[in-house]
Amino acid sequence: MKNLSILHYALKLSLLLIFIPASPQTLFSQIIVSETGSITFIQEAVDLAAPGDTIEVESGTYKEWNIEIRKPLTLIGIDRPLVDGEGEGTIFSIHADDVTLKGFDIRRTGRSYVRDYAAILIVESTRFLIEDNRLDDVFFGIYLAETTGGVVRSNRIEAYDLREASSGNGIHLWNSKEATIEGNFITGMRDGIYVEFGEGMKINGNTSEANNRYGLHYMFSDGGIYQRNTFRKNGAGVAVMYSENVDMSHNLFEHNWGTSSYGLLLKDIRNSTIEYNRFYRNTIAIYSESSSNVMIRRNDLELNGWAVNIKSSSARNHFEENNFIENSFDVRTDSPRNNNHFERNYWSAYEGYDLDRDGIGDVPYRPVTLFSMVTERSPESLILMRSMFVRILNTAERIAPVLTPKTLVDEKPKMTRIQ
Amino acid sequence: MKNLIHIIKNEWRTLLRGKWVIGYALIFLVLAESLLRFGGGGSETLLSLSSVMLLFVPLVSMIYGILYIYQSREFIELLLIQPVNRGVLYWGLFLGISTPLMAAFMVGTALPLAWHGILGVGAAESMLVLLLGGVLTLIFASLGFVLGLLFYEDRIKGFGFTIVIWLFLAVLYDGIVLMLIFSFGHYPLERFVIVVSMLNPIDLARIMVMLEFDISALMGYTGAVFRRFFGTAAGSLTAAGMLTLWLAAPMWWGLRVFKRKDF
Amino acid sequence: MIEISNLQKSFGSLEVLKGIDLAIPKGQATGIVGPNGAGKTTLIKTILGLVKQDGGSIRFNGKELDGDWLYRRDIGYMPQVARYPENMKVSELIEFMKGLRDQEAIYEQELITQFSLDSELDKPLRTLSGGNRQKVGATLAMMFNPPILFFDEPTAGLDPRSSHRFKERVAKEKENGKTVIITSHIMSELEQLTDHVIFLLDGRIRFNGAMKQLLTESGEERLESAIARMMDSPEEQAAPANEDGQQFLSEELKIA
Numbered sequence: 001m002k003n004l005s006i007l008h009y010a011l012k013l014s015l016l017l018i019f020i021p022a023s024p025q026t027l028f029s030q031i032i033v034s035e036t037g038s039i040t041f042i043q044e045a046v047d048l049a050a051p052g053d054t055i056e057v058e059s060g061t062y063k064e065w066n067i068e069i070r071k072p073l074t075l076i077g078i079d080r081p082l083v084d085g086e087g088e089g090t091i092f093s094i095h096a097d098d099v100t101l102k103g104f105d106i107r108r109t110g111r112s113y114v115r116d117y118a119a120i121l122i123v124e125s126t127r128f129l130i131e132d133n134r135l136d137d138v139f140f141g142i143y144l145a146e147t148t149g150g151v152v153r154s155n156r157i158e159a160y161d162l163r164e165a166s167s168g169n170g171i172h173l174w175n176s177k178e179a180t181i182e183g184n185f186i187t188g189m190r191d192g193i194y195v196e197f198g199e200g201m202k203i204n205g206n207t208s209e210a211n212n213r214y215g216l217h218y219m220f221s222d223g224g225i226y227q228r229n230t231f232r233k234n235g236a237g238v239a240v241m242y243s244e245n246v247d248m249s250h251n252l253f254e255h256n257w258g259t260s261s262y263g264l265l266l267k268d269i270r271n272s273t274i275e276y277n278r279f280y281r282n283t284i285a286i287y288s289e290s291s292s293n294v295m296i297r298r299n300d301l302e303l304n305g306w307a308v309n310i311k312s313s314s315a316r317n318h319f320e321e322n323n324f325i326e327n328s329f330d331v332r333t334d335s336p337r338n339n340n341h342f343e344r345n346y347w348s349a350y351e352g353y354d355l356d357r358d359g360i361g362d363v364p365y366r367p368v369t370l371f372s373m374v375t376e377r378s379p380e381s382l383i384l385m386r387s388m389f390v391r392i393l394n395t396a397e398r399i400a401p402v403l404t405p406k407t408l409v410d411e412k413p414k415m416t417r418i419q
Numbered sequence: 420m421k422n423l424i425h426i427i428k429n430e431w432r433t434l435l436r437g438k439w440v441i442g443y444a445l446i447f448l449v450l451a452e453s454l455l456r457f458g459g460g461g462s463e464t465l466l467s468l469s470s471v472m473l474l475f476v477p478l479v480s481m482i483y484g485i486l487y488i489y490q491s492r493e494f495i496e497l498l499l500i501q502p503v504n505r506g507v508l509y510w511g512l513f514l515g516i517s518t519p520l521m522a523a524f525m526v527g528t529a530l531p532l533a534w535h536g537i538l539g540v541g542a543a544e545s546m547l548v549l550l551l552g553g554v555l556t557l558i559f560a561s562l563g564f565v566l567g568l569l570f571y572e573d574r575i576k577g578f579g580f581t582i583v584i585w586l587f588l589a590v591l592y593d594g595i596v597l598m599l600i601f602s603f604g605h606y607p608l609e610r611f612v613i614v615v616s617m618l619n620p621i622d623l624a625r626i627m628v629m630l631e632f633d634i635s636a637l638m639g640y641t642g643a644v645f646r647r648f649f650g651t652a653a654g655s656l657t658a659a660g661m662l663t664l665w666l667a668a669p670m671w672w673g674l675r676v677f678k679r680k681d682f
Numbered sequence: 683m684i685e686i687s688n689l690q691k692s693f694g695s696l697e698v699l700k701g702i703d704l705a706i707p708k709g710q711a712t713g714i715v716g717p718n719g720a721g722k723t724t725l726i727k728t729i730l731g732l733v734k735q736d737g738g739s740i741r742f743n744g745k746e747l748d749g750d751w752l753y754r755r756d757i758g759y760m761p762q763v764a765r766y767p768e769n770m771k772v773s774e775l776i777e778f779m780k781g782l783r784d785q786e787a788i789y790e791q792e793l794i795t796q797f798s799l800d801s802e803l804d805k806p807l808r809t810l811s812g813g814n815r816q817k818v819g820a821t822l823a824m825m826f827n828p829p830i831l832f833f834d835e836p837t838a839g840l841d842p843r844s845s846h847r848f849k850e851r852v853a854k855e856k857e858n859g860k861t862v863i864i865t866s867h868i869m870s871e872l873e874q875l876t877d878h879v880i881f882l883l884d885g886r887i888r889f890n891g892a893m894k895q896l897l898t899e900s901g902e903e904r905l906e907s908a909i910a911r912m913m914d915s916p917e918e919q920a921a922p923a924n925e926d927g928q929q930f931l932s933e934e935l936k937i938a
Contacts, residue, residue, distance in 0.1 A: 257638040283639040303462050305636025326462045328636035348463045378600045379640050380608045383616050385629055386466070388474055389593035416457075425781045429770075436769040493765035497822075500730045501782050502754040681693070681733040 028052040033081075035060035042075070042083065043067045057081045057104070065110070069094045077103030080134070085109050085119075090143075094122040100129040107136040111161075116168065118143035119157075126150060140168035141189065147176045154183040161188070164212045164235070169194040173201065181206060191217040192234065195224070204228055214239050215256075218246070227251065237262035237282060246272040254280040263304065266291045266314075273297075279304055285327070288314045297321050298418065306332050308367075315339035321418050324348060328385060330367035331408065332376075338408040342367065346414040351395070354415045365413040368404045370397035422503050423511045430515025440523045443479070447527030461537040462632065465544050468528060469628045472552045473621055477559040478585045480520060484563020485577050487516050492571070496682050509677040513670065517560040521553045528552065547631050551624045554666055558620050561669040568676045588621050609644035617658070620665040627658050683708050684729060684830075684861075689738035691724055698724045700885035701738065708829070711862040713872035713893075715909060716882035722865050725882065726832060730759060755785065758823035762834040764815040768808035772799065772818055775807065776825075785826045793821040796847060812839040820848060830861045837871060849874060869906040881909060888912060 031045045031053060039045050042064055045055045051071040059079035065088040069075075073096075082105040085091040089110040092101060101120060110117040118140035122128055128150040135141045141157035144150070152171060161167040170186035171193045173179055178200040185207045186192040192208025195201055198221035207230040208215035215231030218224065218240045225247045231238050237256035240246060246269065253263035263282035264274070269291040278300045279285035285304040286296065290313040297320040301307040307327040308319065312335035319341065324330050325348045344360070352363035371390045375382050384390050397404060434440050450471060454464040488495070491512075498508055529549055532538045538545050563581060570577035596615055600608055616622040629637070630649060637649040648654045689702040698721045706712055714722050727733040729740060731747070731754065739746055742753045766775055780787050794800055797817040802810060810818070816839045823831060833852070837845040852875055856862055866872050872879070879896050881889040889896060889912060893905065900908040 255635075257635055259639055259641050261638075281635045283635045303632060303635065305633065305639045326466050326632065328633040374597070378604050378608075379642060380612045380645075381597055381600050382637060382640055382645070383612050383626065383629075384593050384597055385633055385636070386470065387593040387622070387625055388590045389597065391470075392590070421784075422782060425778070429774075429778045432774070433767045433769045491767065493761060493763050494767055496732060497759075497761060497766075498782070499732050500754055500757065500759045501779070502752055503782060504751050679734065681691075682727065 028054065031055045032058065033062070034058035035062075046073065046075075049073055052098075065089050065091050067092050069096055069099055071096050072098035074100040075102070075104070076100075077105070077133075080105050082107065087111065089115075090117045090119075090121050092120045094120070094125055094128065097126045098128070099125065100131070101133065102129065102131045104133045105136065106133060107138065109138045109140070111139045111166065113166070116140050116143060116172070118168070118172070121145070122147055122150070129153070130155060138168070140172055141170040141186065143169075143172045143174075144176045144179060145174045147173075147179060149178050149180075150176075151180045151182070152184060153180070155185075157184065157186045157189065159188045162212060164190055167212050169217075170208065170211065173198050176201075178202075180204075187211065191215075192231070193217070195219065195221050197221065199223060201225070206230075207232070209233050211235065215253075216240070218243065222246075230254075231256070231263075233257075234261075236260060237265060237284075239265040239267070240269055241265070241267040243268075244270045244272065249273065249275040249277060251277045252280070253277060253282055253285065256282040258283055262287045265289075266294065269294055274299060278302070279307070284309045286310075288317065290314060292316050294318070295320070299323070301325065301327060303327065305329065306372075308332070310340055312337060312339070317341070318343070320344055321414070322346070323417050324367070325417070329369065329372040329375075332372055333368060333405060333408060336405045338405050340408075342408070342410040344412045344414055345410050346417050347410065350413050350415075351398075352413065359415050361413040361415055365410045366398055366401060366404055366408065367410065368408050369394045370403055373403055423507050423514075426498075426503075426508065426511025427515040427518075430512065431519055434516060434519045440519045443520065444523035444527035447524055448530055451528050451531040455531055455535045455537070461535075461541045462544070464532075464537065465541060465548050466628075466632060469548045469551070472524070472528075472548065472555070473625055473628070474589055476524060476552050476555045477589060477621055480517075480556045480559035481563040481566070481581050481585060482578075483520055484517070484560040484565075485567040485581055486563075487512075488564060488567025488571070489574055489577070492682075499682055505678050506674060509674050513561060513564055513673065517557050520560060521556040524552045524556055525549050544631055547627065551627060551662075554662055555620065555624055558665055558669060561673050565669055565673045565676060568673065568680055571680070571682075588619050592619050592622065607644075609642045609648075613644070613648055617661045620662065623658055623662050623665065627655065627662070630655055630658070683743055685741040685744075686729070687739055687741075689725070689728060689740065690736045691721075691728060691733060692736055698885055699728070699735070702885075702887055704880065704887065704890065706861060706863065708861055709859045710878050711856045711876040712864070712878040712880060713876035714863065714865045714880045714882060715869070715872065715905075716888075720882040721885045722882055723834070726834065726863070726865065730754070730757065730832065755783070756828050757830045757832065758826060758828040759832040760816075760819045760823035760834065760836055762838065764812075764819035766807040766815070766818070768806060770807050771804055772807060772810070773803040775818065776803075776822070779822055783826055787825040788827050790821070790825045793825050793851075796851060797821060797844065813841055813844060816840055817844060817848075820851075824851070824855065829859075831855060831863070833862070833864045833866075835866055836864065837866070837868065869904070869909065873905050879905070881912060883913070 031039065031049055033039045033042055033045045033055060042057055042062055046067060046069055049055060054074040054076060056076050056078050059081050061082045061084055063084045063086055065085040080103060083091055085108045087108045087110055091106055091109055106119045109119050119135045119138040120130055121143045124146045126148045130142055130152045131154055133155045135157040138159055142152055157170040159167060167190040169191040170189040171181055171184060173195045175197045180202045181193060182204045183206060187210045189211045191214045192211045193203060193206065194217045196219045201221060201224040203226035205228045209232035211234045213235050215234035216238045220242045222244045228250045230252045233255045235258065238253060256263055261283045263279040263285040266288045267290060271293045274294060274296045276298050281303045283305040285301045285307045287309045289311045292315050294317045296318060299322045301322060302325040304327045306329045307324050309332045312333065317340045321344050323346045330347060330349060347365050347367060350361055350365045352361035354361050370393050451468055454467050529538065532545050566577050566580050600612060616626055684706040686702055686704040689699050691699040702725060716722050724733055728735050747753060799817055802814055837848060840848060852862060864872060864875060877893050879889060879893050880887060896908050900911050902908040902911060
C-alpha cells in the first residue's frame with residue numbers, strides 16, 4: 001500500500017518537471033507589486049510588463065489613478081489590495097485585448113459633469129475578464145465602450161450620491177457587442193446597468209438595487225438576453241426601450257415605488273418575450289408604450305399598484321397564463337379600444353364560477369375596473385380602495401359594463417393559480 | 420381588582436360553555452383554511468380574510484354586545500346590588516364577554532395561517548390583520564354594549580340602530596365620501612379625505628390594511644399630502660393613534676352610561 | 683337603619699317619586715304596598731342603588747349614600763324575576779357570589795337543605811323551573827346573613843310547600859332581629875310576615891305605620907280591605923291619580 005503511494009508521488013513529480021518549461025510562468029514573467037517591495041506602483045509594473053505577463057498586486061493601499069493598460073495583461077489582487085483614486089479621474093483604463101482584472105478593491109474615482117470617470121474603463125477591447133472586484137464610492141463603475149465579447153463577473157459596485165444628475169452608472173455599456181454581465185451586485189448608482197447601442201448582451205444573475213434611476217436601462221440593443229436578475233427598490237425600476245428580440249425571463253422586479261416608477265417599462269419593444277418573471281410590490285409592474293408583438297406569459301404579478309398599464313399605442317401584445325394576484329389594480333389603459341390579447345390568466349379578483357370543471361371560468365373577466373377609472377378622474381378616491389362600496393361598484397360594472405373597455409377582456413380566465 | 424378578575428373569569432367560563440364563541444372561532448378557521456386551500460398564496464388569503472373581517476367582525480361584535488345586555492338584564496341587576504363598584508362591574512362584564520370573542524377571531528384565523536406557514540413568512544401582514552380584527556371586535560362590542568344600555572327597554576330600537584350603524588359605517592359612509600370627492604373635485608381634497616376616513620373605525624382599519632398591501636399604488640399618486648401621509652411612518656402612526664382613540668371612546672362612553680344608568 | 687328624606691325621581695316627564703320621607707328602623711319588618719306604577723319598585727331600586735335619585739337623600743346607618751357601594755354588604759336582595767346565565771350551574775352561581783361578596787356564606791348549606799336544592803346544584807340554571815330559580819334567589823339573598831333583607835314579590839312563583847317554607851324562614855330571620863322589607867301583591871302574606879305597612883300611591887306615601895294602627899284606624903279586619911278603603915277615602919288629592927289608583931287596585935285585588 002505504502003509503496004504504491006510513493007510510486008504515485010514520484011510519477012506526479014516527474015510529470016510536473018516535464019511540464020514546467022511549457023507552463024505560462026516561465027513563458028511569461030510574473031511581476032509583483034507591493035507597498036514594501038521594489039515595485040510600489042501598479043502603473044510601474046504595467047509599464048515594465050511584457051504583453052501576456054501577470055502582475056500580482058499584494059495587499060496594501062495604492063494611491064493611483066489613470067493606470068493605462070495598452071497590452072494584454074493579467075492583473076491579480078492578492079488579499080484585496082486597495083486602489084484609491086483620491087477623486088482624481090478614471091482609475092484603470094484598458095485599451096487592449098485579453099486583459100484580466102481580478103480581486104481588487106477600487107475606490108474614489110474623479111467626479112465630473114463633463115467627463116465620465118470610471119473605476120474601470122475598457123475601450124475597443126475583446127476577451128477581457130473583469131472579475132471579483134469591489135468598487136466603492138465611484139462615479140462610473142465599469143465602463144465598456146465599443147467592446148466585443150468579454151466578461152464582467154461577480155463584481156460589487158457601490159456609491160452614495162443620491163442625486164440622479166451627479167451620480168454615474170454601475171456597469172455602463174456603450175456600443176458594445178456580446179458582453180456577458182453576470183453575478184454582479186450594484187447599488188447606489190444612477191443606473192445599475194446601462195446598455196445603449198448594444199448587440200447580443202447576456203445579462204444574467206445580477207442584483208441591481210436602490211439605484212437612483214433605473215436598475216437596468218436598456219436601449220437600442222437588439223437580441224439581448226437578461227435572466228435571473230433581481231431589480232429592487234430602484235428609483236424608476238427597469239426601462240427597456242427601442243429594441244427587438246429581447247428575452248427577459250426569470251427576473252425578479254420588486255419594491256420599485258414612486259409616481260414614475262416601474263417594475264418594467266417597455267417603450268418601442270418588438271418581438272420580445274417576457275416570461276417567468278416575478279413582479280412584486282411595484283407601483284406599476286409592467287408599463288407598455290408603443291410596443292408590439294411582445295409575449296408576456298407565465299409571470300407572477302403580485303401586490304403591485306397597477307399590474308399592467310398598457311397605452312393604446314401598444315398592439316398585438318399577448319398576456320397569457322400570468323398570475324395576477326391582489327394587485328391594487330390589474331390593468332389600466334387610456335383608451336376604450338384595445339388591441340392586445342389577454343387569455344388564460346389567473347386573476348385573484350375573479351369572482352366567476354366554473355360549472356364544467358375544466359379549470360377555466362365560465363364568465364369572462366374584465367380586468368379594468370370602474371374604480372380604476374374613478375381614480376383616474378379623482379385620484380383622492382384612492383383612499384376608498386378595497387372598501388365594500390367600491391367592491392359593489394366594481395361588481396355592478398362587471399355585470400353590465402358601461403364605462404370600462406368592452407374588448408379588454410380575458411375570455412378564458414383560469415380558476416386556480418398557475419404554478 | 421380581585422372582583423374584576425372574578426367577574427371576567429366567570430364570564431369566560433359561561434361563554435366557553437355556551438359554545439357560541441367556539442362556533443365563531445370555527446367559522447373563521449374554516450374560512451381561513453378554505454381560502455388557503457383554494458385561493459393559493461398568503462397575500463391573497465390575508466386580503467380576503469381582511470375583507471371578510473372588515474365587513475362581518477363589526478356586525479357580529481355589535482350584535483353580540485347588545486344581545487348580551489338584553490339577555491343578562493336580570494343578572495346584571497343582581498350583580499349591581501352586590502357590594503361591587505359599578506365601574507369594576509362594567510369592566511368585568513365588558514372585558515369578560517369581548518375578550519373571548521376577540522380571541523375566537525384571532526385564534527380561529529391564526530391557526531390555519533400558522534400551519535400553512537403564512538404566520539412565519541408574512542408575519543407583519545398576518546399580525547396586522549389579526550390585530551385589526553381584535554381591535555374592531557372590542558370597538559364594536561362596546562358600541563353594542565352602549566346601544567344595549569341606551570335602549571335598555573326597547574330591543575327593537577336597539578337592534579334597529581345596530582343594523583343601521585353597521586350599514587352606515589361599513590358601506591354607506593364610503594359612498595358618501597366618494598360623492599363628496601366627486602362633487603368637490605376641483606378643490607384640494609386630500610387632507611379632507613384623510614380626516615373624514617379617520618372618523619370611521621372600519622375605514623381606519625381598512626386604511627391600515629391598505630398601507631400594508633397597497634402602498635405601491637398609493638405611492639403612484641402625485642398628491643403631496645397623500646405622499647407625505649402614506650409614504651412615511653406618519654400615516655401608520657396617525658391611523659394607529661386614531662384607532663386607539665376609537666377603541667377608548669365607546670368603552671369610555673359605555674362606562675359613563677353604565678355608571679349613571681337607572682336599572 | 684334606613685332614613686330617606688324628600689326622595690324624588692322622574693323618568694323623563696314622568697314623576698315617579700314625589701318626595702318620599704321615610705325611616706325604616708333596625709329590626710322592623712315592613713311591607714310596601716301600592717298599585718303598579720305607584721313607585722314601589724323605584725323606591726326599592728333607589729335604596730339598592732340601581733336607580734339614582736334626582737333629589738333628596740338616603741342615609742344608611744347615619745351615613746349619606748352618594749355613589750357608595752360598600753353599604754350593600756349589609757343587604758340581601760331577592761329579585762322578582764330570577765334569571766341567570768343559562769350555562770352556569772347552581773353551585774357555580776353560589777360560588778361566584780361568594781367570591782364577589784367576599785363574605786362568609788354561613789347559611790349556605792342550611793338554606794339549600796331548607797329549599798331542597800341539593801339535587802339541583804349540578805344542573806345548569808337554564809334547566810331549572812321558575813320556582814327553583816326563585817329558591818336560588820332566596821338562597822343568594824340570605825346565605826351571607828346580611829342584617830337587611832329585601833324581597834320583591836318573593837312567593838310569586840313558588841308552590842304552596844315552598845312558599846310555606848320560605849315564609850317560615852323569613853319569620854325566623856325577623857325573630858333574629860333582621861330588618862325585612864317585602865313588596866307583595868298578596869296582602870295576606872304581608873299580614874303574616876310584616877308588622878309595618880308603607881302604602882305608596884302615585885309617588886307619595888299615603889300611609890306609613892304599624893299594621894295594627896292601620897287596621898284600627900280603618901276599622902277593618904283585613905289589610906286588603908283596609909287598603910281598598912284607604913283608596914276610596916276623601917283624603918285623596920289628585921283626581922286622575924285617584925282614578926288610576928283605583929283601577930290598579932281593583933285589578934290587583936282580583937289577582938290577589
